[in-house]
Amino acid sequence: MITFLSGGTGTPKLLRGMQKVMDRHEISVIVNTAEDIWISGNHISPDVDTVMYLFAGILNTDTWWGVRNDTFTTHDEITRLGVDEFIKIGDMDRAVHVARGEMMRNGMRLTNATKILCDRFGVRENVLPMTDTEVTTQVQTELGLIHFQEYWIRAKGKIEIQKVMRNFNVPPVATDEGLAAIEASDAVVIGPSNPITSILPILSCDGMKEALKDKFVIALSPFIGEEPISGPAGALMRAAGFAPSSIGTLNCYGGLVDLFVQDVRDPVKVDHSVRFDTLMTDEEKSVALAHEIVGLIKKH
Numbered sequence: 001m002i003t004f005l006s007g008g009t010g011t012p013k014l015l016r017g018m019q020k021v022m023d024r025h026e027i028s029v030i031v032n033t034a035e036d037i038w039i040s041g042n043h044i045s046p047d048v049d050t051v052m053y054l055f056a057g058i059l060n061t062d063t064w065w066g067v068r069n070d071t072f073t074t075h076d077e078i079t080r081l082g083v084d085e086f087i088k089i090g091d092m093d094r095a096v097h098v099a100r101g102e103m104m105r106n107g108m109r110l111t112n113a114t115k116i117l118c119d120r121f122g123v124r125e126n127v128l129p130m131t132d133t134e135v136t137t138q139v140q141t142e143l144g145l146i147h148f149q150e151y152w153i154r155a156k157g158k159i160e161i162q163k164v165m166r167n168f169n170v171p172p173v174a175t176d177e178g179l180a181a182i183e184a185s186d187a188v189v190i191g192p193s194n195p196i197t198s199i200l201p202i203l204s205c206d207g208m209k210e211a212l213k214d215k216f217v218i219a220l221s222p223f224i225g226e227e228p229i230s231g232p233a234g235a236l237m238r239a240a241g242f243a244p245s246s247i248g249t250l251n252c253y254g255g256l257v258d259l260f261v262q263d264v265r266d267p268v269k270v271d272h273s274v275r276f277d278t279l280m281t282d283e284e285k286s287v288a289l290a291h292e293i294v295g296l297i298k299k300h
Contacts (some may be wrong), residue, residue: 002119002297003185004070005029007198008035008047009064009189009230010055013280017290019055020126020283028126028181032193033110034166034201035138037149040078040085042097043104046149047198048114049096056121058092067092082092084178103116109177129170130202137197138165139239148197157232161239164196166172166204174207182211187297190219192229192278195252196236203253213258216300217259218293220278221246229279246270 002022004011006029018027032047046065053059053067060068070090078085089097096117103113109132118127137148140163143155151157182188193199203209222251226244228234234244242248246268250260260273280286 001026001028001185003030003181003188004107005030005188005190005199005202006051007032008050008194010193012050012064013286014191014289015051015054016283017286020287021290021294024124028128028185030128030130030178030181030202032201033129033131034135034196035148035197037147039087040083040149041101042094043101044087044097047102047129050125051127052118052121055123055125055127059188068091073260075225086147098287110192111177117185128175128178128181130174130178131205133168133170133172133174135168135201137201138167139163140165150233157235161235164236164240166201172205174205174211179207179211182215187216187218187300188212189293190217192222194222194231194233194236195249196233196240200252209256216297217257218259218261218296219253220261221263221266223249224263225268
């Protein structure tokens with residue numbers, strides 16, 4: 001079994017290939033929940049849903065969020081009525097948020113709610129939230145301290161970030177299910193997601209780093225030179241005090257990585273890394289990279 005640490009888009013592109021080259025029951029994914037947010041009374045877990053929709057075969061892979069061919073009738077009517085719903089939520093997607101919100105309001109753990117939803121979508125892989133308590137990534141900007149979703153969706157990432165912070169009432173703890181998945185795995189793969197907002201929140205959960213110390217850990221860089229393959233990783237790395245590069249990514253993970261993977265086009269030199277085409281611009285390239293990663297694990 002392989003356990004993946006995943007955020008929004010980079011790692012799901014790798015998972016798209018992995019589900020073609022592995023037994024799908026042998027895939028576990030621990031997913032960032034620090035971008036979760038309650039909107040219009042419902043609970044959005046964007047990174048969890050992207051992974052779940054991918055495995056269910058309904059993900060909109062043009063945007064890498066939401067449900068393919070979804071409609072937006074409810075969102076359009078809500079905004080017409082004056083509600084400031086700054087995330088454009090599809091109708092089928094919203095139904096998931098409603099269902100999860102009801103489960104959680106009734107006292108259910110996010111882990112259990114995720115399992116129920118995955119079962120109802122026919123997902124065979126093991127999708128696990130990083131923690132069951134609420135933790136939020138916030139960024140300090142000229143507008144003050146705002147939720148990451150406000151920065152990335154409402155402001156379109158166009159305002160300067162001074163600082164990245166994690167906010168919680170209870171320090172986040174890795175779930176028993178997540179730790180058990182790591183323990184049962186032949187390797188752990190840190191996918192090419194945003195190091196600051198997708199991966200560090202997972203690594204910051206109590207018990208997570210200790211669980212990884214005895215495992216073979218492969219990490220994929222989300223950078224080519226100083227440019228992230230997608231998203232606001234560059235600005236966030238700088239705000240968190242890391243170089244926006246493969247070297248910065250490796251430093252960000254603090255000695256947990258046994259093997260580092262860079263893109264073949266990356267001009268930054270990282271000692272003892274391996275290089276593949278990591279852009280995954282289509283399913284065929286995702287499958288090719290997945291084969292390479294599985295091959296590295298088998299050689300270990």
